[in-house]
Amino acid sequence: MVLNQQPILEDLSFSIVEPSFVAVVGPNGAGKTTLLKTMLGIIKPVEGEIRVLGRNPVEDPGVRRLVGYVPQRERIDPLIPVLVKDIILMGRLAKKRFPRRATSEDLEKARQVARLLEVDQFWEESYAHLSGGQQQRVLVARALASEPSLLLLDEPFSAVDTPTTQLLVRLLRELVDKSGVTIILVTHEINVLLKHIDRLMLLNRRIIAFGKPDEVLDEALLTETFLKRVQVVASDGERIVTGVSYHA
Amino acid sequence: MLEVLTQPFMIKALIAVILSGSASALIGVYMVLRGLSSIGAAIAHVALAGAAISLLTGLDPVVGALILSLVFALLSGYGEEKGEVKADMTIGVLFGFSTAVAALAISLSSPYAASAWRFLIGDVLGVTDNELLVLAVMSLAVIGVITLFKMEFKYITFDPEGSSAMGLNVRFYRYLLLVLTAVSMVVNLRVVGSILSVAFIAIPAVVAYQFSHSFEEMGKISFLTILISSILGFLVSVMLNLPTSAVVGVILSVGYLISIKLSVKRRKCKSIIQCFRVVREHHIK
Numbered sequence: 001m002v003l004n005q006q007p008i009l010e011d012l013s014f015s016i017v018e019p020s021f022v023a024v025v026g027p028n029g030a031g032k033t034t035l036l037k038t039m040l041g042i043i044k045p046v047e048g049e050i051r052v053l054g055r056n057p058v059e060d061p062g063v064r065r066l067v068g069y070v071p072q073r074e075r076i077d078p079l080i081p082v083l084v085k086d087i088i089l090m091g092r093l094a095k096k097r098f099p100r101r102a103t104s105e106d107l108e109k110a111r112q113v114a115r116l117l118e119v120d121q122f123w124e125e126s127y128a129h130l131s132g133g134q135q136q137r138v139l140v141a142r143a144l145a146s147e148p149s150l151l152l153l154d155e156p157f158s159a160v161d162t163p164t165t166q167l168l169v170r171l172l173r174e175l176v177d178k179s180g181v182t183i184i185l186v187t188h189e190i191n192v193l194l195k196h197i198d199r200l201m202l203l204n205r206r207i208i209a210f211g212k213p214d215e216v217l218d219e220a221l222l223t224e225t226f227l228k229r230v231q232v233v234a235s236d237g238e239r240i241v242t243g244v245s246y247h248a
Numbered sequence: 249m250l251e252v253l254t255q256p257f258m259i260k261a262l263i264a265v266i267l268s269g270s271a272s273a274l275i276g277v278y279m280v281l282r283g284l285s286s287i288g289a290a291i292a293h294v295a296l297a298g299a300a301i302s303l304l305t306g307l308d309p310v311v312g313a314l315i316l317s318l319v320f321a322l323l324s325g326y327g328e329e330k331g332e333v334k335a336d337m338t339i340g341v342l343f344g345f346s347t348a349v350a351a352l353a354i355s356l357s358s359p360y361a362a363s364a365w366r367f368l369i370g371d372v373l374g375v376t377d378n379e380l381l382v383l384a385v386m387s388l389a390v391i392g393v394i395t396l397f398k399m400e401f402k403y404i405t406f407d408p409e410g411s412s413a414m415g416l417n418v419r420f421y422r423y424l425l426l427v428l429t430a431v432s433m434v435v436n437l438r439v440v441g442s443i444l445s446v447a448f449i450a451i452p453a454v455v456a457y458q459f460s461h462s463f464e465e466m467g468k469i470s471f472l473t474i475l476i477s478s479i480l481g482f483l484v485s486v487m488l489n490l491p492t493s494a495v496v497g498v499i500l501s502v503g504y505l506i507s508i509k510l511s512v513k514r515r516k517c518k519s520i521i522q523c524f525r526v527v528r529e530h531h532i533k
């Protein structure tokens with residue numbers, strides 16, 4: 001993958017069995033966002049081929065209708081006046097054809113995901129008035145509103161408190177198990193996820209490791225990814241990764 | 249005095265102000281929120297250059313203004329897309345270039361200098377039947393297209409990245425907005441002139457922003473702001489024999505000051521009525 005003549009991601013090769021819950025970790029600038037955008041077909045690979053849900057996202061952008069995407073929250077200007085319900089409905093309406101009218105089914109489904117993410121009480125509120133964690137939940141609700149088969153999340157835990165993080169993790173796990181959704185989640189915060197994911201990818205301009213969390217959670221591999229000393233500490237039979245700075 | 253207002257040319261002039269104002273006020277909502285209202289101002293001056301060159305060469309000013317402003321609107325969109333030039337640089341260059349060209353063309357066409365001046369501050373009372381027809385068609389087209397694609401414009405303004413991830417053709421709608429801005433600025437040229445176009449595109453939207461929690465609200469309030477200011481400004485300008493555009497501009501600016509004072513945003517209350525209650529309670533204390 002090359003942007004501005006500079007390769008951002010090289011030698012990527014991996015496949016994910018559906019449904020599964022995959023976490024991607026790597027330092028700032030590792031190309032995590034780029035990886036997600038490539039899967040969406042927004043960024044085109046210079047070489048090689050990607051198949052998303054069995055389809056090529058560059059040649060067949062229609063596959064985007066089956067994918068839910070939660071962008072990095074910082075990419076959205078919170079001062080733009082939009083109601084929470086408009087944002088959640090957008091998840092369904094943007095994937096419809098012109099004139100994108102909301103049917104009662106659209107409304108019902110949007111309401112349902114709002115309840116699921118506990119943002120129902122903000123339905124008629126302005127997005128700008130919500131806290132960071134509430135805004136994040138609204139963005140996840142928007143992605144889920146279209147009932148995607150594949151869900152891509154870009155750092156959904158940044159500036160989100162622990163209860164919200166736990167709510168999100170539990171909910172995402174349920175989506176994989178009950179609805180068969182495949183999830184690829186980019187994060188700095190691996191510890192909350194370790195017990196809940198099926199696969200872990202260490203990324204820094206290339207795939208350093210990809211596999212079951214137990215196999216990948218190796219100090220040497222983590223240090224290679226983050227280019228600094230990272231330790232894996234065992235406590236109460238749980239493993240905790242330390243030394244990764246969450247915010248750069 | 250009042251009889252004057254019922255004269256056909258007065259009614260035509262009022263219709264022209266309201267139509268051009270409404271188109272700008274609606275476009276302004278998206279341009280202001282995307283931080284591009286000064287692109288609108290720059291395009292207005294490109295339109296002025298186009299009109300001035302047309303006067304020099306004998307072309308229809310509307311045609312010349314439309315061609316040149318469309319070309320530059322698309323170019324500025326291309327610059328924005330490539331991300332190699334910042335919007336601010338594009339605006340600076342557009343402003344400098346177009347004003348220079350306009351000044352040159354106007355001074356070269358000295359016999360027509362009077363009509364070129366009309367494009368600087370507008371001349372709404374001089375609008376002919378034919379001109380009104382052209383203006384009406386153009387402004388209604390702008391208003392119609394915005395209404396048709398209001399969802400798409402809302403989505404790409406709020407979250408361009410997410411919109412394209414959902415399969416929207418963000419690029420197409422971004423260029424469409426620029427094209428609509430160019431058309432709206434050409435309409436403004438004849439009615440309010442290039443100098444005050446920026447007031448028409450930015451101020452109603454900024455006033456509306458103070459009171460809005462959604463695009464729909466913002467569009468409605470922006471429209472109401474321009475409607476009230478246009479009618480009021482028109483009446484005052486006729487009575488005092490002043491240029492309409494300037495009076496409307498002053499009224500809009502006063503409206504802006506009032507809006508900051510009353511702003512819902514600052515107090516985070518849900519509606520204007522609720523805000524008044526907050527203010528009253530505040531005073532009682």
Ligand SMILES: Nc1ncnc2c1ncn2[C@@H]1O[C@H](COP(=O)(O)OP(=O)(O)OP(=O)(O)O)[C@@H](O)[C@H]1O
Pocket residue numbers: 003004008026027028029030031032033034035
């Ligand atoms: N449009 C672009 N043109 C050129 N380079 C880009 C572009 N977008 C991203 N890059 C570069 O690609 C690299 C990877 O960016 P990316 O956004 O994928 O990183 P990331 O892993 O998501 O980082 P973060 O943790 O900061 O979100 C960065 O070095 C960035 O500067």
Ligand SMILES: [Mg+2]
Pocket residue numbers: 032033034072154
């Ligand atoms: Mg990123």
